[in-house]
């Protein structure tokens with residue numbers, strides 16, 4: 001029988017995005033609406049569910065501030081800030097969370113896959129930068145599926161073709177937990193104590209019947225220690 005499968009979300013799980021994606025949301029909102037949005041406010045939206053897409057979320061916050069601007073312009077500005085010209089984008093502020101050897105060790109017992117709300121190309125840029133020789137197969141991004149999280153499509157697509165081996169989904173938002181629940185995949189929640197709404201997030205994961213909740217992926221092996 002093949003090794004069980006760990007399906008990772010990327011942002012907030014493999015990669016710390018507080019200085020990349022969340023900073024890009026704040027700067028995009030400031031650019032169009034001239035207001036400051038705090039990390040706590042961003043986390044409140046994430047906890048509400050339905051705001052997995054940072055382009056949509058930026059656009060929504062700008063509109064709520066009373067500024068009408070087409071979605072495509074918001075997305076364009078966001079991507080320009082995020083990707084930059086290759087030497088100055090916010091993507092370069094990402095931090096790989098796994099300590100050296102942690103994922104390599106897990107990979108002896110588990111296969112890895114990735115299901116992210118990012119475009120797959122953006123996810124692969126980050127994997128190429130940080131993941132060393134680790135294989136994530138498949139990588140499913142936002143354009144590979146019809147319905148986004150919390151819909152189960154991405155997980156179901158990954159599990160299709162699996163032959164009954166155990167799989168787990170590891171995510172950092174309530175949408176990830178709901179996605180796992182609808183796909184009937186045990187969910188491992190990442191709740192970083194540095195998160196501005198840490199306890200709320202833990203309770204949300206518990207309410208979604210999380211299989212386990214850990215501070216970050218460096219503690220994953222403890223979940224499977226028994």
Ligand SMILES: [Mg+2]
Pocket residue numbers: 009010011012013171172173
């Ligand atoms: Mg995430």
